[in-house]
Amino acid sequence: MRKGVGWAVLLLAAGVARGQAQDQSDPQQGASEAMQPQPQEDAGSARASPGGTGSAAAGTAAPGTSDAFDRACVDLLHGKTPEGDKAIKALREACANLMAGRADEKLDAEQRRQAQLAAREQLRQQAEGRVQPGQSTASPDPGQGVLAAFGSAASELASPSRTRTMGMRARGPVSYTLVTNPVGWFSGLGVNAELFGAFPAAPKFSWVAGARYSEADATNGTASTFGGMAGADLFIIGRNNEGLRIGPRLELAAGRERFQGSTTFARLGMSGELGYNFIATNGITGLLAAGVGGRVAGNDKNDNFASFVGGEFGPYLKVGLGYSW
Numbered sequence: 001m002r003k004g005v006g007w008a009v010l011l012l013a014a015g016v017a018r019g020q021a022q023d024q025s026d027p028q029q030g031a032s033e034a035m036q037p038q039p040q041e042d043a044g045s046a047r048a049s050p051g052g053t054g055s056a057a058a059g060t061a062a063p064g065t066s067d068a069f070d071r072a073c074v075d076l077l078h079g080k081t082p083e084g085d086k087a088i089k090a091l092r093e094a095c096a097n098l099m100a101g102r103a104d105e106k107l108d109a110e111q112r113r114q115a116q117l118a119a120r121e122q123l124r125q126q127a128e129g130r131v132q133p134g135q136s137t138a139s140p141d142p143g144q145g146v147l148a149a150f151g152s153a154a155s156e157l158a159s160p161s162r163t164r165t166m167g168m169r170a171r172g173p174v175s176y177t178l179v180t181n182p183v184g185w186f187s188g189l190g191v192n193a194e195l196f197g198a199f200p201a202a203p204k205f206s207w208v209a210g211a212r213y214s215e216a217d218a219t220n221g222t223a224s225t226f227g228g229m230a231g232a233d234l235f236i237i238g239r240n241n242e243g244l245r246i247g248p249r250l251e252l253a254a255g256r257e258r259f260q261g262s263t264t265f266a267r268l269g270m271s272g273e274l275g276y277n278f279i280a281t282n283g284i285t286g287l288l289a290a291g292v293g294g295r296v297a298g299n300d301k302n303d304n305f306a307s308f309v310g311g312e313f314g315p316y317l318k319v320g321l322g323y324s325w
Contacts, residue, residue: 167198174279225255242324251307
């Protein structure tokens with residue numbers, strides 16, 4: 001009897017100990033079960049979000065991030081909207097911007113991939129000797145015609161806002177202007193050119209240099225002249241070689257006549273000139289000027305002598321056409 005009671009006590013103690021051990025292990029087991037991923041309630045919840053990742057990607061999102069905005073956009077696609085018209089419009093615009101931005105990223109990535117493939121194909125063809133470096137199979141873009149360029153310059157000249165961009169081109173301020181007097185080619189001045197250069201530190205001032213050469217034939221001989229001109233301009237209105245300008249001119253000229261003998265001559269001329277330079281954004285340049293001046297030293301022969309500063313003392317007119325850069 002005593003032995004039976006002793007065995008019963010031992011079995012009861014063992015049962016109590018086992019129950020306590022099970023109670024202690026239950027919280028850990030429950031925690032481990034809570035850590036297990038729960039099955040999704042609806043297969044539709046795994047639909048792709050506007051970014052193409054789907055709301056199921058929230059389980060793999062980086063710590064500290066949220067996919068609430070993506071889920072809100074997905075809900076908007078499914079007809080689930082927030083309260084209020086303003087909230088709906090704001091969410092719609094935000095989702096549209098998000099989708100457009102991600103689409104642009106996709107397009108950019110595809111374009112980069114296509115460019116890399118084209119570059120690899122080009123290198124492969126060059127290695128095989130099928131294509132030479134620097135060659136292109138694409139047709140060149142048509143350039144702007146001469147008449148169209150002059151028409152564009154004329155329209156800019158008539159623009160009321162032209163004065164705000166004087167001396168400027170698309171790439172920056174104008175530094176140099178090269179013009180010629182087309183009338184002078186046939187009026188005795190001969191082949192001529194003038195170069196204007198703006199001072200970078202003082203863009204309202206420019207230096208001017210010119211050169212000319214002419215040769216005339218007659219029944220009883222020939223006459224040839226050449227000259228060099230230097231000057232400076234102050235742009236009263238404008239800058240960088242464009243606008244209303246005024247400045248002095250100094251020319252040294254020499255020539256030779258061969259009429260029943262040979263005669264040489266030289267003269268020094270000075271003048272003051274007032275003019276206007278127009279520069280279009282495409283670089284085409286026009287010039288119109290008037291001055292007073294003439295010979296101040298040297299031979300007084302050839303009263304019809306043509307030069308940058310006039311012949312004998314008096315007024316003169318000048319036109320010019322050229323290009324600025």
